[in-house]
Amino acid sequence: MSDLLHAFVLPQLGVRGAAVRLEAGYREVLSHQPYGAFVGRWLGEALAAASLLVTGIKFNGRLSLQLQGGEALHLLYVECTSDGDLRGIARTAEADFDWSRGFAAAASGAVLAITLEPYLKSERYQGIVALSGDSLAETLEGYFEQSEQLPTRLLLAGDGERACGLLLQRLPSEGGTHNQIDPDAWNRVLHLLNTVQPDELLTTPSAELIHRLFHDQQRLEADPVPLHVRCRCTREKVADVLRRIGQDEAAAAAEQLGHAEIVCEFCGKTYQFDAIEIAQLFRPEPPVEAPDRPQ
C-alpha cells in the first residue's frame, strides 16, 4: 500500500511532523486531464501539501488549498479530508508558456487560499497568502510564519509517478513545556531536514525516511492513514450546473447530441441528461401551499 500519511511527534524536540507518499492516487488525479510535466509536478506537490496539513487540524472536516489567478497557472486546487479523501485539479492558460521558467513565473500574480471546513459547523476558516519564493512549499511556510506564528518547514516533490512530502512544525509552547526543550532543538531539526534531497524524498518510503532522520529521538507515531482519491461530485450537483448554464443551452446540446453531457473536471466521470430530463430540471417548482391558519 503506497498512499499513506504518517504523523508523528518528537516530544523531546517540541516538534510535530508528517510524511506522505502518494503513488496510485497521484497517477489517478493526473489521468483525468492532459497535464504537462511541470503542472503535473506542482499538482503532486499540492496534493502532498494538503495531506500533510490535514494532520494539523483538530476536527473532522476538509482542508483545501486554492492557488488562483496565476499568469499561466490559472488554478491549482486540491483538497484532503480528515478521512483521507483527496482530489485535485489544475487549469492553465491556453497560450504557449515556457513552463521551465518555474513555479513563481507560472503562478505570478496568484494568491493562495487555505480553507478549513469542519463537517459539523457551518462556519469555515480561510487564510489568504501571497506567493513567496519559487515554490508552493515556501509560500506555505510564509503563511505559517505570518498567521500562525508556528515555525514550519515543508519539503514537497512530485515527478508524475510519485508525490511525496515531509512537514516539520514547532509545537506551540503549552504550560511552559518548551522550558525543558533545548533552545537549539529546532535548528537541529532544520539541519536534519536540509540533508534530504528531492530524489531521496521521492524514493524513500516515509517510515524509513522518518527513521533515518530521527532514529536517535523519542518518537510518538500515529497509525498511518490510507489516502484515497475520492470525488464529491453527484448527479444532483451536476444538475445544478446545468441549471446555471440555462435551459436554452442545455436543450440545444441535448438536441445536437441526443443528450447534454457534463464531465466532472476532478474525476472524469461523465453525466448525461436527455431532453426529457433537461425539461424536468427547468420545470418550475410547484407553489408551496400556505398552511391553514388556526381559526
Ligand SMILES: [Zn+2]
Ligand atoms: Zn467527480
